[in-house]
Amino acid sequence: MTDFYNLDSVLSEEERAVRDTIRAFVDEKVLPIIGDCYIEGRFPKELVPEMAKLGMFGANLPEEYGCAGLNNVAYGLIMHELERGDSGVRSFASVQGALVMYPVYAFGSEEQKRHYLPKMASGEIIGCFGLTEPDYGSNPSGMITRAREQKDGSWVINGAKMWITNGSTAQVAIIWAKTGDDKSDKSIRGFIVPTDAPGFTAKDQKGKLSLRASDTSELVLQDVKVPATALLPKTGGIKSPLMCLTQARYGIAWGAMGAAQACYEEALAYAGNRVMFGKPIGGFQLQQQRLAEMLTELVKGELLCLHLGRLKDAGTFTPQQVSLAKRNNVSAATDIAREARRLLGANGILAEYSSMRHMANLESVYTYEGTHDIHTLILGQAVTGLSAFE
Amino acid sequence: MKIAVCVKRVPDMDVRFRIGADNISVDQGGLKFDINDFDAWAVEAALQLKDKNAGSEVTVISLGPDVVQETIRKALSMGADRGIQIKADKVPFDGLAIAKALSAELKTGGYDLILFGKMSPDSSNGVVGPMAAELLGLPCVTAISSLEIANGKGTAKRELEGAQEIVEFPLPAVLTVDEGLNAARLPSLKGIMAAKKKPLQIKPALLAEPQITVRKLELPAERKAGRIVGEGAAAVPELVRLLQTEAKVL
Ligand SMILES: Cc1cc2nc3c(=O)[nH]c(=O)nc-3n(C[C@H](O)[C@H](O)[C@H](O)COP(=O)(O)OP(=O)(O)OC[C@H]3O[C@@H](n4cnc5c(N)ncnc54)[C@H](O)[C@@H]3O)c2cc1C
Numbered sequence: 029m030t031d032f033y034n035l036d037s038v039l040s041e042e043e044r045a046v047r048d049t050i051r052a053f054v055d056e057k058v059l060p061i062i063g064d065c066y067i068e069g070r071f072p073k074e075l076v077p078e079m080a081k082l083g084m085f086g087a088n089l090p091e092e093y094g095c096a097g098l099n100n101v102a103y104g105l106i107m108h109e110l111e112r113g114d115s116g117v118r119s120f121a122s123v124q125g126a127l128v129m130y131p132v133y134a135f136g137s138e139e140q141k142r143h144y145l146p147k148m149a150s151g152e153i154i155g156c157f158g159l160t161e162p163d164y165g166s167n168p169s170g171m172i173t174r175a176r177e178q179k180d181g182s183w184v185i186n187g188a189k190m191w192i193t194n195g196s197t198a199q200v201a202i203i204w205a206k207t208g209d210d211k212s213d214k215s216i217r218g219f220i221v222p223t224d225a226p227g228f229t230a231k232d233q234k235g236k237l238s239l240r241a242s243d244t245s246e247l248v249l250q251d252v253k254v255p256a257t258a259l260l261p262k263t264g265g266i267k268s269p270l271m272c273l274t275q276a277r278y279g280i281a282w283g284a285m286g287a288a289q290a291c292y293e294e295a296l297a298y299a300g301n302r303v304m305f306g307k308p309i310g311g312f313q314l315q316q317q318r319l320a321e322m323l324t325e326l327v328k329g330e331l332l333c334l335h336l337g338r339l340k341d342a343g344t345f346t347p348q349q350v351s352l353a354k355r356n357n358v359s360a361a362t363d364i365a366r367e368a369r370r371l372l373g374a375n376g377i378l379a380e381y382s383s384m385r386h387m388a389n390l391e392s393v394y395t396y397e398g399t400h401d402i403h404t405l406i407l408g409q410a411v412t413g414l415s416a417f418e
Numbered sequence: 419m420k421i422a423v424c425v426k427r428v429p430d431m432d433v434r435f436r437i438g439a440d441n442i443s444v445d446q447g448g449l450k451f452d453i454n455d456f457d458a459w460a461v462e463a464a465l466q467l468k469d470k471n472a473g474s475e476v477t478v479i480s481l482g483p484d485v486v487q488e489t490i491r492k493a494l495s496m497g498a499d500r501g502i503q504i505k506a507d508k509v510p511f512d513g514l515a516i517a518k519a520l521s522a523e524l525k526t527g528g529y530d531l532i533l534f535g536k537m538s539p540d541s542s543n544g545v546v547g548p549m550a551a552e553l554l555g556l557p558c559v560t561a562i563s564s565l566e567i568a569n570g571k572g573t574a575k576r577e578l579e580g581a582q583e584i585v586e587f588p589l590p591a592v593l594t595v596d597e598g599l600n601a602a603r604l605p606s607l608k609g610i611m612a613a614k615k616k617p618l619q620i621k622p623a624l625l626a627e628p629q630i631t632v633r634k635l636e637l638p639a640e641r642k643a644g645r646i647v648g649e650g651a652a653a654v655p656e657l658v659r660l661l662q663t664e665a666k667v668l
Pocket of ligand 1: 123157158159160164165166167190191192193194239244392395396397398399400401402405416417
């Protein structure tokens, strides 16, 4: 694997060891099957027990809740390696860790944490995160899903969620809903909803041309009744789900570079082997330029992740810094994947190679967790102090 | 059961090696190092025995400079209990010198089983295990591809050319591990965190003056480029002629 800037030298022994474990897992278990999974349009569920056994879920959460207690750089390296395999496999781990376990950890009661986190770390309970609605994507504050508190303290939830990763696989859904009669985003709260509750249905979203090795589902909640203990007590307002997204976006910034690395390595190897006009195509200036550009963006993106990770470990990173990294790295990765696909010529359109799969996957990653445009506006607001949203 | 596993830190074999300026060693720049695969299988074998025999302890021993602590910690992160670094500035090429230093430590441990890899790909001597067995006065079975321990006795399989040999041996014993014995587990993330807290002792190596030294290291001669004599059935007569007259293999 190329390490042009010797980033290994600024990783700790433990961080390298974590990366090596996930790298070996991806090489041995993900890469041999992922092309077929992609074509079949199925998430490789059979990998979940081993991912759990190795400790990938919620790996940066504390040991006392059954998690690995890693720092955030090590967590980022996990996402990088998983997405070197496939964005769908990384998405699964992102959702389980950053969008399901994190809110339980950050907003849950002690009982909820003790009950759910060890079982989620061990893969016994899989979760999904329901924020987006058919009519509210980039603007989740406008959501219409509503939870009403009953006299006995229980809640009844009505609404629909769309594009929900792990939606048909999950045993529990973190559902975000407005509460009471308040239509503003201040009333948004999170609930842990069992997916077998009466009135809860999940339907696989068919026809995807991207992230095909991932379960993306539509959720409908019709008079779904949950006990008072389903409410995540410390949630309050749109800020709560956005805090989860910051965690997930951090991992995505790393993950995108993993996908980019897979494409770069594939292109580099191909350029060395494919002979045309009597010499390897890597010997032609045009392809060298391609490779040089890819490598440069890869190194820049990885350095960005690493510094962001150190800031996160120091407890000083801001959501806007995460926006910059997500925006830059996913965009750079889509370009790298496309250039790799082109360098591969006709072979580049085959599932036997990975570049086109990554290229198509990254279009989802470009759109979810805040579209590229939305992160542009977040950065614009951060530097000008003027909001383009209102 | 008390089990010791001796492990070596070796360079990743998938890279292109360069010879160092001294002409007797490999240039270490840009190399990645990890536990020798054969040794990782030995660690795995020890851990599988530990899983079956409650109360067992697995000790991992490596001779070399401080960087070998990382190799020891890798075995600890897989699940071994404690580590010992036999500290030396460098690992000598002379297998007997290594075997002497290791057996000085091994003989104090009261081990029921001592495991080595069959060989390490960097020096390819394959002698350290059997030499240590000899120095310890213990029975030795080399290149095992299966292992069963019951009632103080062991049974192991060895792959021979076109046959398999099943051997039986008493404990304590020294075994060297071949490919095919098992697949080494990956260290889990929790295992990696736990390894930092496991005991790792550092002891000076008692290294005898090496009797064998490397005088010169050379890369193999470049292979000559192949030649395409033609395509399809039409090329066969010419190919046969060249194999007879030029290559002289027919
Ligand atoms: C594969 C996949 C998995 C997903 N998983 C989940 C999940 O697990 N949970 C979940 O809750 N959601 C999930 N999503 C949903 C995702 O977060 C949304 O698709 C995303 O927020 C964009 O919303 P939208 O699709 O409705 O696009 P829209 O918001 O309709 O945007 C359409 C276009 O308009 C642009 N745009 C929007 N607003 C502005 C503006 N103010 N100024 C300029 N341009 C603007 C956008 O950038 C985009 O180009 C997933 C999506 C995909 C594709």
